[in-house]
Each structure stands twice: as structure tokens, then as C-alpha cells.
Amino acid sequence: MTASSSGATADRPRVLVTQRIPEPALERLRAFAEVTLPPSPDRIPERAELVALLREHAYALVLLTDRVDADLLAASSGLRIVANMAVGYDNVDVAAATARGVMVTNTPGVLTETTADLAWALILAVARRIVEADRYVRAGKWTHWGPLLMLGTDVHGKTLGIVGLGRIGQAVARRAQGFGMRVLYHSRHPVPAEVEQALGARYVALADLLRESDFVSIHCPYNASTHHLIDGTALARMRPTAYLVNTARGPIVDETALVDALWTGRLAGAGLDVFEGEPAVRPGLLDLDSVVLLPHIGSASLETRARMALMAAENIVAAIEGRRPPNLVNPEVLSR
Numbered sequence: 001m002t003a004s005s006s007g008a009t010a011d012r013p014r015v016l017v018t019q020r021i022p023e024p025a026l027e028r029l030r031a032f033a034e035v036t037l038p039p040s041p042d043r044i045p046e047r048a049e050l051v052a053l054l055r056e057h058a059y060a061l062v063l064l065t066d067r068v069d070a071d072l073l074a075a076s077s078g079l080r081i082v083a084n085m086a087v088g089y090d091n092v093d094v095a096a097a098t099a100r101g102v103m104v105t106n107t108p109g110v111l112t113e114t115t116a117d118l119a120w121a122l123i124l125a126v127a128r129r130i131v132e133a134d135r136y137v138r139a140g141k142w143t144h145w146g147p148l149l150m151l152g153t154d155v156h157g158k159t160l161g162i163v164g165l166g167r168i169g170q171a172v173a174r175r176a177q178g179f180g181m182r183v184l185y186h187s188r189h190p191v192p193a194e195v196e197q198a199l200g201a202r203y204v205a206l207a208d209l210l211r212e213s214d215f216v217s218i219h220c221p222y223n224a225s226t227h228h229l230i231d232g233t234a235l236a237r238m239r240p241t242a243y244l245v246n247t248a249r250g251p252i253v254d255e256t257a258l259v260d261a262l263w264t265g266r267l268a269g270a271g272l273d274v275f276e277g278e279p280a281v282r283p284g285l286l287d288l289d290s291v292v293l294l295p296h297i298g299s300a301s302l303e304t305r306a307r308m309a310l311m312a313a314e315n316i317v318a319a320i321e322g323r324r325p326p327n328l329v330n331p332e333v334l335s336r
């Protein structure tokens with residue numbers, strides 16, 4: 001619906017949506033505002049294009065691939081809200097946004113279970129060599145059932161180490177109960193005792209978690225304190241039979257050190273949904289059968305992407321109506 005066909009005036013609020021998102025969210029926004037999509041809405045806008053578009057809009061629904069840094073914010077003086085359609089918001093310079101009076105929101109909760117499902121898909125895939133075995137069948141290499149064919153490792157009964165026991169980490173831990181696993185976790189702060197008890201999870205130092213786990217799954221946010229949290233030293237603590245799974249953010253792991261650990265047999269394998277320089281994949285990873293590589297699809301189910309888009313849209317609607325956006329990550333901006 002355009003402004004004229006809705007009978008609205010030319011001074012309706014203007015919302016920029018940086019790529020095409022599920023239609024119900026666009027419809028929701030169109031009920032309140034003029035909605036702009038870039039001319040090529042199915043790719044990441046170029047930096048110059050984003051600068052030019054943001055300058056024209058007070059409300060922006062952005063994606064984790066849009067780098068909203070201090071320079072971009074400085075060039076967008078009319079901007080009131082950046083609604084990130086992701087739970088992680090390391091792509092947004094929140095301090096710079098706050099300093100400029102720009103609200104920042106994210107989409108927590110709605111993608112928890114879907115992302116935990118994907119972490120588990122990777123755990124099972126690396127342990128049981130699912131992708132490698134699929135490639136083997138497709139290549140016509142399967143000639144007979146063999147007692148030593150494609151032997152992987154058991155998941156049930158093993159030790160799972162969860163780095164970051166927030167919503168997603170907890171959902172991963174809940175699933176581990178069905179596999180009869182021992183669950184260790186490390187977080188900035190231990191969770192309340194009743195949560196630990198319900199999950200059957202025990203808080204340990206990161207070094208102990210790395211030493212004792214058969215599977216290490218990363219679920220902490222990415223920020224300055226978690227940059228390369230899993231570096232060469234951390235990887236050296238892991239068992240040579242252990243697997244690393246990352247569905248959080250690529251730069252939490254030092255990929256160069258990871259490739260080295262995998263190639264030298266100091267780590268059994270890895271399941272990666274995120275990378276340091278997405279969409280680039282470090283070449284050493286591409287040649288390893290022990291690694292499963294996914295294109296950052298942790299929350300990529302039809303249902304969840306629809307919920308994330310609507311949640312981001314609702315944050316913008318709240319801002320348009322002068323209400324506090326429900327998922328504001330920088331509430332201090334309101335007291336400026």
C-alpha cells in the first residue's frame with residue numbers, strides 16, 4: 001500500500017528495511033509508515049548505498065550484515081531507531097548510537113529453540129560424520145556395508161561443555177538431557193542454583209570445561225571480552241578426540257588457530273555456522289572432512305525468521321508511536 005492509496009499524507013514516518021524480510025513484517029510496518037527497500041533488496045546494500053538511504057530515514061530495520069558504526073551514525077542525523085533483526089547486535093556500535101540518541105533493539109527469545117536445534121544438528125553431524133557420509137553415498141563410493149565403514153563417535157553419555165549459558169545455551173543443555181550427557185558450562189556469571197539443577201549443568205572454569213568436554217558448544221555474545229576467547233591456548237586444552245561447535249559469532253574463535261589444531265590432529269573436528277570473515281571461509285577448513293560448514297543459518301526456519309522480522313517491526317512501531325520499544329538494548333538513551 002502506498003501513501004497515496006492509503007490516504008495518508010506525505011509526512012508519514014519513513015522506515016528503511018535494508019533487505020527483503022518476511023512479508024507480514026513489511027505489512028505491519030506499512031500500516032504505520034512509508035517503507036523503503038533498497039533497489040536490489042535481496043543482497044547486502046553497499047556501504048555508500050546504506051549511507052545514502054539511512055540519511056533519508058528516521059527508522060531503520062537492519063540485519064546483522066549491516067555494519068552500523070560511529071561513522072554511519074554520524075552521517076544519519078535524523079535517525080531515531082536501529083532495529084536489528086537478530087539477537088546479537090555486535091554489528092551496531094551501541095555506545096555511539098546512545099551518544100547520538102539513537103535507540104537500538106534486537107530480537108531475543110524468538111530464535112532460542114531454533115538456534116539450539118541447529119547447534120544440535122552440528123553436534124550430531126560432526127560426531128556421526130553425517131555430511132561426509134552423505135557425500136560418500138552421492139559420489140557412488142558405497143559398495144557394501146562394512147564393519148569399519150564411517151565410524152564416528154557416540155554423543156549419548158558424553159560430556160558437553162557449553163560456553164555461555166544464556167537462553168540459547170540453556171536450550172542446548174535441555175536437549176543434552178535426552179542424550180544422557182554430563183553438562184558443564186562456563187559463563188560470565190553462574191546461573192541461579194535452581195536453573196543449574198533443572199538443567200543438570202555444573203559451572204566450571206573455562207580451562208576445565210575445555211579439558212573435560214567431548215563437545216564444546218559456544219553460545220556467548222561477541223564483544224571485546226569474547227574476541228578470540230577460543231584461541232590457540234584454549235584449543236590446546238581440548239582433547240584430541242573433542243569437537244568444537246560454534247553457532248554464536250565467528251570471531252569468538254581464532255580461526256587460524258582452529259585450522260592449525262584440526263590439521264595437526266589436536267582436535268577431532270568442528271561444526272561451524274559462523275566465521276571470522278563471513279561469507280569468506282578460511283581455505284584450510286574447506287579441505288577437511290572432519291568439519292561441517294554452514295552459511296550462518298542458526299535461526300533460519302520459516303517460523304523463526306517470521307517471528308524475528310515481526311519483533312523487529314514491533315520495535316519500530318513502538319518508536320513511531322512514541323512508546324518504549326520492547327527490546328531496547330540501550331535504555332539509557334531514554335534518559336538523555
Ligand code: GLV
Pocket residue numbers: 064085086087088089111248298299
Ligand atoms: C543471529 O546470528 C542472531 O544473532 O540473531
